[in-house]
Amino acid sequence: MQDTKGVDAGLLQSRYRLTKQRAAILRALEDGRHLSAETILERVRAQLPGVSLGTIYRTLDILRSIGLVQIFSHAGAAAKYEAALEKHHHLVCTQCGEVTNVNVSEALTLSQTIAHEHGFDDVDCALVVTGRCARCADVPATASG
Amino acid sequence: MQDTKGVDAGLLQSRYRLTKQRAAILRALEDGRHLSAETILERVRAQLPGVSLGTIYRTLDILRSIGLVQIFSHAGAAAKYEAALEKHHHLVCTQCGEVTNVNVSEALTLSQTIAHEHGFDDVDCALVVTGRCARCADVPATASG
DNA sequence: CTCTCTGCAAAGCATTTGCACATTG
DNA sequence: CAATGTGCAAATGCTTTGCAGAGAG
Numbered sequence: 001m002q003d004t005k006g007v008d009a010g011l012l013q014s015r016y017r018l019t020k021q022r023a024a025i026l027r028a029l030e031d032g033r034h035l036s037a038e039t040i041l042e043r044v045r046a047q048l049p050g051v052s053l054g055t056i057y058r059t060l061d062i063l064r065s066i067g068l069v070q071i072f073s074h075a076g077a078a079a080k081y082e083a084a085l086e087k088h089h090h091l092v093c094t095q096c097g098e099v100t101n102v103n104v105s106e107a108l109t110l111s112q113t114i115a116h117e118h119g120f121d122d123v124d125c126a127l128v129v130t131g132r133c134a135r136c137a138d139v140p141a142t143a144s145g
Numbered sequence: 146m147q148d149t150k151g152v153d154a155g156l157l158q159s160r161y162r163l164t165k166q167r168a169a170i171l172r173a174l175e176d177g178r179h180l181s182a183e184t185i186l187e188r189v190r191a192q193l194p195g196v197s198l199g200t201i202y203r204t205l206d207i208l209r210s211i212g213l214v215q216i217f218s219h220a221g222a223a224a225k226y227e228a229a230l231e232k233h234h235h236l237v238c239t240q241c242g243e244v245t246n247v248n249v250s251e252a253l254t255l256s257q258t259i260a261h262e263h264g265f266d267d268v269d270c271a272l273v274v275t276g277r278c279a280r281c282a283d284v285p286a287t288a289s290g
Numbered sequence: 291c292t293c294t295c296t297g298c299a300a301a302g303c304a305t306t307t308g309c310a311c312a313t314t315g
Numbered sequence: 316c317a318a319t320g321t322g323c324a325a326a327t328g329c330t331t332t333g334c335a336g337a338g339a340g
Binding site for chain 4: 162163164165181182183198199202203206223224
């Protein structure tokens with residue numbers, strides 16, 4: 001492993017080794033957004049057939065601990081992972097489940113104010129906005145279940 | 146089942162039956178905040194020894210569907226349930242895990258603006274503010290793990 | 291009485307983990 | 316070479332579900 005561009009550098013700076021599995025996982029994360037561990041596994045296996053789910057989870061956990069990956073888990077569903085490019089929040093359609101990244105810089109400011117009032121420091125926040133997207137709103141009633 | 150005060154009324158108005166299990170679950174939810182299904186089971190069993198976890202989950206799901214219960218699930222941990230008294234958000238200490246309810250009315254306004262820009266309607270939002278609480282900040286370093 | 295609920299226990303998923311071998315630095 | 320990472324498969328934890336009997340309206 002010597003091909004170390006972009007994100008990979010983050011791993012190198014850490015105390016972790018840069019293996020081909022990790023590089024492939026990072027690449028998968030750079031390509032897509034809101035990927036489940038399962039999806040990441042599929043994409044990684046396209047390049048490295050032998051990779052296991054265990055490795056995906058272990059790596060994702062490391063990447064999160066060094067701040068390279070942002071996790072987003074929303075009631076019930078499997079967690080979604082994506083490269084921690086810049087702070088953003090999520091807009092989720094309650095009907096079709098599609099997730100969109102949105103910028104809501106005020107959310108953090110607001111959160112910090114609240115948190116400080118409660119004596120918290122080291123503040124961060126996650127805002128999940130739910131609703132029905134335009135496409136789903138068009139359909140009169142899915143009348144399912 | 147005829148003792149129908151407060152929250153119970155909500156169930157009666159719905160198409161669901163008010164059983165003693167459901168009443169006990171509602172009562173448990175009125176007492177505490179951020180209860181896990183397991184905790185609810187314990188509390189309910191104090192009054193009704195035979196109740197099963199399956200019933201807890203089934204009931205919780207019904208209560209959520211008719212808007213009487215608010216679920217809060219935060220990465221990794223088991224979901225937390227509480228009576229849907231009034232809209233509020235959560236402040237979570239990343240160190241000790243304690244959850245506090247906070248009022249952030251601006252969050253919804255903000256979310257609605259964003260959501261509408263994306264063509265969404267029927268908007269709601271959940272804000273999770275994380276940080277280190279005052280008590281944990283006092284301890285120099287937990288030096289754990 | 292009919293239809294809905296419940297307890298039980300097994301199933302289902304997402305995620306974690308122990309171990310022996312492969313790899314990295 | 317020593318330390319770390321990996322694949323495999325079993326284990327775990329939370330939640331869901333099928334079924335036959337119990338209870339609500």
